Amino acid sequence: MREFDLLVLGGGPGGYVAALRAAQRGLSVGLVEKERPGGVCLNWGCIPTKAMLRSAEVFQTVKAAAEYGVHAENVGFDYPAIRQRKDGIVKTLTDGVAGLLKANGVTVVEGHATFTGPATVDIHEAGPSPIAPDGPRYAAEPAARIDQATARNFVIATGSTPARLPVPGGDLPGVITSDGAFGLTEVPERIVIIGGSAVGAEWASLFHAFGSEVTIVEMQDRLVPAEDAEIGKALGRSFTQRGITVLTGASVTEITEGLRVHVGDRKLDADVVLVGVGRRPNTAALGLDAAGVATDERGFIVVDDQLRTNVAGVHAIGDVTGKALLAHVASHQGITAADVIAGHDARIDYTVVPAATFTHPEIASVGLSEAAARDAGHDIVAAKFPFSALGRARTFGDTEGFVKIVAGERHGEVLGVHIFGPSASDLITEGALAISLEATLDELADTIHAHPTLGESGMEAALTALGLPVHVPPKR
Structure with missing residues (x-):
């Protein structure tokens, strides 16, 4: 019987971060993972899609090379090579996570954990890893038991899987x-x-x-x-x-x-x-009933702002909580849960959660949309600044889109930032920091931004919202 201060179930961006933080806090930590570390994000989501999207971006740029005064002939792509590059990136990062866990003294147990009570789990064989096939990664029926463990605390971080389409033919090949x-x-x-x-x-x-x-x-x-x-x-x-x-x-x-x-x-x-119609929590065969852990009507585990479930010593983080199905939220929840377990008064605040979609152009947002701000009773001012008016976007050759700021009309407090355009996923951090620090339009506008950069778009949007635009015509 293995014994730990904390046993983490699932090694995704929530689980492995929780394990690392808890180990750094001096706890003895075990982590049960049935596949490669990194979870959906590193293996089937954030990282591999972005690697392939980068290949698509390079291909599109090279096809348009003549627009930049560069000549390229017979431009094509090698899809197997694109997949191979993606696989190499994934392996580098998952191997890196495995190395970090080892370096921090986290005991990694390969398998699937099932609660047999509020403080004990059986660990079953992981079974084959369906990386290529399309199917549920968390089996409804676990394989043979290979180990048992007990812990003073648990963090459930088993994530989610894509939902199927509930229509006739939704299970056809293809x-x-x-x-x-x-x-x-x-x-x-x-x-x-x-x-x-x-x-x-x-x-x-x-x-x-x-x-x-x-x-x-x-x-x-x-x-x-x-x-x-x-x-x-x-x-x-x-x-x-x-x-x-x-x-x-x-x-x-x-x-x-x-x-x-x-x-x-x-x-x-x-x-x-x-x-791509949503995701469902991975709770099959976890034995939540045996542990007494409550779920909501959708099957997500109910937690408070310290990630505690209704069972003392059992926490849950990431997609399985249904709060915000984003890797960076899972990681932050993992840090918060580990700190709470280590005796710190940590809590998570979901009011400032940035989101990014890696289309072309990219999309990123944080805070309230214009409609949500009005629905919440705010008197607001909303303004946009187009990338077409930005020098760096012109030199970059990517001018589609805009930055939109939503702010309080009286005090100018930033309520939301919404970006559609180049490098939106990187630019949104300034918006998240502005909301977190309760910054105003004046403060954004008065902050000197480097020129020429895409980051100037936030300052320019703030100036436009103040009625003092510099690089776009004033409203008439």
Whole structure:
């Protein structure tokens, strides 16, 4: 019987960070992981998609080299080599995580943990790792028991898996989720993507760049519906202009043999159908009932702002809590939970959570959208600054999009920042810091920004919101 101060179940961006922080706090820590460390983010999500999107970006840039005065002939791509590069990056990072865990004295146990009580778990064989196939990574029925463990504290960090499409034909061969997309050995000639949120939009960008005929179907009235309305509409226009078919306010009713997707009166023929309609928590075979851990009506584990469940000594973090299904939120939750377990009065605040979608152009946001701010009763001012008016964007050759700031009308406090354009995922950090520090439009505008940079866009948007624009005409 293994014994620990803390046993972490799951080695994703929440679990491994929790284990590292707890070890640094002087606790004896074990981590149970059934596959490679790094979880969805490093193995099937954040990192591999961004590696492949970077290849798509390079391909598109080289094809347009003449616009920069550079001549390139016979430009093409090697999809197996793109996948190989992605695999190499993933291996480097997952090996790095494994090395960090070892260096910090964390005991890693390969397997699947199942609670047998509030303080004990059985550990079962991990079984084969379905990296290429499309299927649930957390088995409903674990394999043979190989070990047992007890701990004074637990952190459940088992993450989530893509939800399947609940329509007739949703399980036909060729209907895949984002996990299954990594198993494709060639670019599909025709692909229908169901779901226009971040996952679907990113894969639409990637496959279109490599020459696929792409149709994206979203039941809401715009793409990326969680973002500010202007962002979603701008992405829809951008996709349409580039030749991606965008169907919003539309639902798939069934998929028939031959991969014919029925969307209202439309029938879309596809070689691959990619489903990106949400995620479900990995709680199967965890034995939550044996531990007495409560879940909500969707199956997500209920936690407080210290990541405590209803069972003393049992915490939960990451996607399995359903709070915000983002890797950086999971990591922050992991740090918070580890500090709480180590005796510190740590709490997590979800009011300043940046989000990024790696389409082309990129999308990033933090804080309240314009509609959400008005719904919350704020009297606001909202202003945009276009990248087309920014010198660095011109030299960069990427001028599509804008920075939008939402602020309180009376005091100018920054309530939200929304970016559609180049390097949005990097630029959003200034917005997150501004909201976190309760900065005002005046403070953003008075901060000297380096020139020429894309970062000047935030300052310029603040100036525009103040009615003092420098590089765009004043409103009339």
